[in-house]
Amino acid sequence: MSALPSPVPRIPGDSILEARGITKKFGGLAAVDGIDLTIRRGEILGVIGPNGAGKTTFVNCMTGLEKPTAGTIVFNGQDITKTPSYRIGRLGMARTFQVVKPLRQLTVRENVATGAMFGARGSERSAAQARHEADEVLERVGLADMRGRTATELTILDLKRLELAKALAMDPQLLFLDEVMAGLNQSEIEKAMELILRVNRSGVTLFVIEHVMKAIMGISDRLTVLHYGRKIAEGNPKDIVESPAVIEAYLGERFARRAEAAGEENALIEPGTFLKAPPAPAGDTLLEVKNLVSGYGEVQILRDVSLEVKDKEIVALIGANGAGKTTLLWTISQLLKPMGGSVHFAGRDITAARSDEVVGAGVVHVPQGRRLFAGLTVRENLMQGVYLRRDTERIEQDLERIFSLLPLLKERAGQLAGRLSGGEQQMCAIGRGLMSRPRLLLIDELSLGLAPLVVDSLLDLITEINREGTTVLLVEQDVQVALEHAHRGYVLETGRIVQTGPAEELLDDPRIRQAYLGL
Amino acid sequence: MGGAELGQIFVNAVLLSGILALVALGFSLVWGIMNIVNLAHGSFIVLGAYITFFLHELLGVDPFLSIPVAMVALFTLGWGIQRGLINQVIRAPLLATFLLTFGLEILIVNLINYFFKADVRSVTTAYSGTGFTLGSVRVPYIRLGALGISLVLVALLAWYLRATRVGRAIRATGMDIDAARLTGVKVATIYAATFAIGAGMAGAAGSLLSMIVPFDPTLGGGYTQRAFAICVLGGLGNVANVVIGAAIFAFVDVFVGARLPSLSRAVTFAILVLLLILRPQGVAGKRV
Amino acid sequence: MKKAAAIAGFLALLALLVALPRLVSSYKLLTYTRFLILALMAQGWNFIGGYTGYAAFGNVAYFGIGAYTTGLLMIGKWHVPFFPALAAGALLSALVAILLGLPILRLKGHYFAIATLGVAEALSQVADTWDSVTEGSTGIDLPLKTEGEFFYYTALGFVIVGLLCTAAFSRSKLGNGCVAIREDQDAARMLGINTTLFKVIAYALSAVFAALAGGLTAYQNIHVTPGDFFKIDYTLQMIIATIIGGAGTVLGPVLGAAVFQLLSTYVWSKFLELHPTILGVIIVLFIVFLPRGLMTVLGRKRQRGERPFRMSDLLANVRAHRVT
Structure with a gap:
């Protein structure tokens, strides 16, 4: 990608840090893949990118916590590629942790x-x-x-x-801030922005990773976008967020096409590539979340979330990274104990239930990152899904049904789940969820890290199981993927529901882009 | 070293590795699944030995037949200890579980000492001391039987973990506790089952050891250390690793014992520490 | 005001401790000496286990090294006086700890704990086998010294020095760095702390204190054998005393040693045979209900005028650490 010219005059020309060809591999996978990056003395360099873009790994490499597989780092004219991290700290580099x-x-x-x-x-x-x-x-x-x-x-x-x-x-000259605003509310974010600006004006160069777009747009002199371990754009913040590559990285490929077509609605959706969900049936309320408050230890993530899912519906929950989507699902599943509010399922109060009781009631959660049992085979993973079921005679039959829905899994049945590709893992995770015979399936980040074709087939699968009677709450970062297949949608922003409505209406609502890109 | 001596060393090591695998199996299971180094493992072994001893002494039960009794008794005890005590501190800092299990070891060993005295005992049957010879190599029947039973129990546990609903849940919980919860697993119960199985296996190992070596209440501590060494050698993760670790340990132990009898434990531990530093993931296993 | 009261209380306690040999029988004094020696060991363990958070399970090795070095220097052809011999033992222990610490302090969690345990076991057997120097399992005999007061005052002096050292340590850069390592090794590294160096120093410090306790005990007991001076009980006692009192606090090890010795002596006098069993129960109860030690009951919270410790906090400890 071509770097856009920087118009920032406040920053003198010289660089404080030069990173060349930084690559970090874990196993065979490159989390950071040949990134060249220059930080200019005195600037605030904003860094954005979707989950898994390699932002934190990059900072780990810069600060010596992890040694890059390849590349060189020069700080203030001194090669620090092999310097231990404690000495890097003493040289004038500091960081915060996500x-x-x-x-x-x-x-x-x-x-x-x-x-x-x-x-x-x-x-x-x-x-x-x-x-x-x-x-x-x-x-x-x-x-x-x-x-x-x-x-x-x-x-x-x-x-x-x-x-x-x-x-x-530590009196740093260069400071890396890794998502210091995640989990903060609106007024807290404003305070944090002010503080960051003050720090910068006192002479500290800043490298700021942030998901809260409003904040990053407000403070950055330049913006760099990372995606899949590479730098895909760099330059003036305003230009960057308008660039198609960035919109695609953030909101998904389909949404980007829609944005490009600028209003010509029918040009957006490729016909015939997937099944569209049938019209929303008017069922009874299956899941009802009221004024839910939740978080981790001292950290409050959900501030006041209310939503409902009706029987046989597909409901999409969208929102930027760090908005609290995963926290909501974890709280519904009782992996996190709610701090306030209530959760009812099929008329029953499950606010204080145990996680196994929630599963027993029919709420099954396909977690973000799949969370397969890597050392178990595909078949064993699927069979772990039936752990609570008593109707043993129908299990074989259900397994056959999963295999017929997802024939790839049948081929891989004897393989260890850890060896599957990303798409196959997602299939296996959904298969494991379906084996529990859910009434409500919670799916967290269906499309994350998967190729578009794979996503299409998974969406077809969701539509299919919904048609057979399973209610679905789909949590997605990719707006188009989620809303095209859902009946209704909710938009979550910094721990609150900010918008709701029929999926079609939300798709064209400009405020969605605002929630994601802070425009 | 002559061929005959080598042959005897080889046979002794094979016979030893079976029982060592059984000794380490439960320990490895508890460590691998629950991330607890159970320092009370040795006291479970001692309890198994005493159960066999008294069933034989008082009721005349053949020691081999007392194995299931020891296993059931220790399984029950293990379940209770896990639910009642260990589960209360399982997420506390490492030192807490370490000391808790050590406190349990002291408690159990000294209770045995109090009730049954510190006398050295051994289980002697009609077939004790009998055996056969292969060329110049002697094979005692009891040790052969112990090897056989150990292998059967090891295989049985491997099968149980692989093929049953609870066994699969145990493995799944060890791999990803939250994902296991999402499939409806009640972790406290699975942990109790895991700990109880570990204790049951220790009970069986104790029964077998009572026929092979003279014992007193302090027999167990050394076996906890051996179990640890075996886990480090083989790596955690599955039953095969334990068997490999036990075999390596047995060969080193028998060989060093034959050449440097007075320093055998020092050498074994020196090897262990070296190995920990050079290959913390174990000889056979993956990084844990 | 409060500070003045605390200092006055401390001085009164000190005066009492100094006057103690005049007040109690020589048999009782032995118990108090034992408490002080345990406190000394616990103070040492506190550096590595309490402040730095490394579960060292083999510190008896340094107790043994201290005992043997002191003993061997005092007898044989050298006839070194006690204090130089003791200093040599402490120095040798520190050296061994540095050499061993460099590789094994890279290990984490259980692995570090067992590696230290293994080192202690191996050294015990070396002492048992190295007849030409250690006289094997028969052991060595030191010159006889019967004045109980000598041992009491020496131990008291060391414990007071230990307290001062610990207080200085906890306020120093070194101590701060070690605590940072305990709380989060990555964060510590990023804050500019040379983690390897700090861990080794803390480990060597703990070895010095164990060696002093070992040498003193050797001189007091006269007879030194591998069975007596390398037994894991010492390691356990120093850990338990520290945990009971409060790991990573200045007073915790001494307080814990006092409570442990008190309980131990009481249990010993009432239930001779069940003594270790009851100690086992005490350990178990402490770990379940007060995994962070007595200092959490007496310590910080009260100082800052927040709500005092309640009995319900005991159950809160359990709730925080169990799995459902």
């Missing part, structure tokens, strides 16, 4: 003091001076009142601030 890594048993002040002790200027300071320095940093990030609390007592916003404070205390 999943916050506070020093849990320590107070906020001690956390930050640790950064001041060992960072770029740590050797000049005694431990006591570092603690004093920590107080100043805490003042800057607005955590001064919390200095005596242990990290475990903080809210998510404060934990994110702490993560930033620890890094700032």
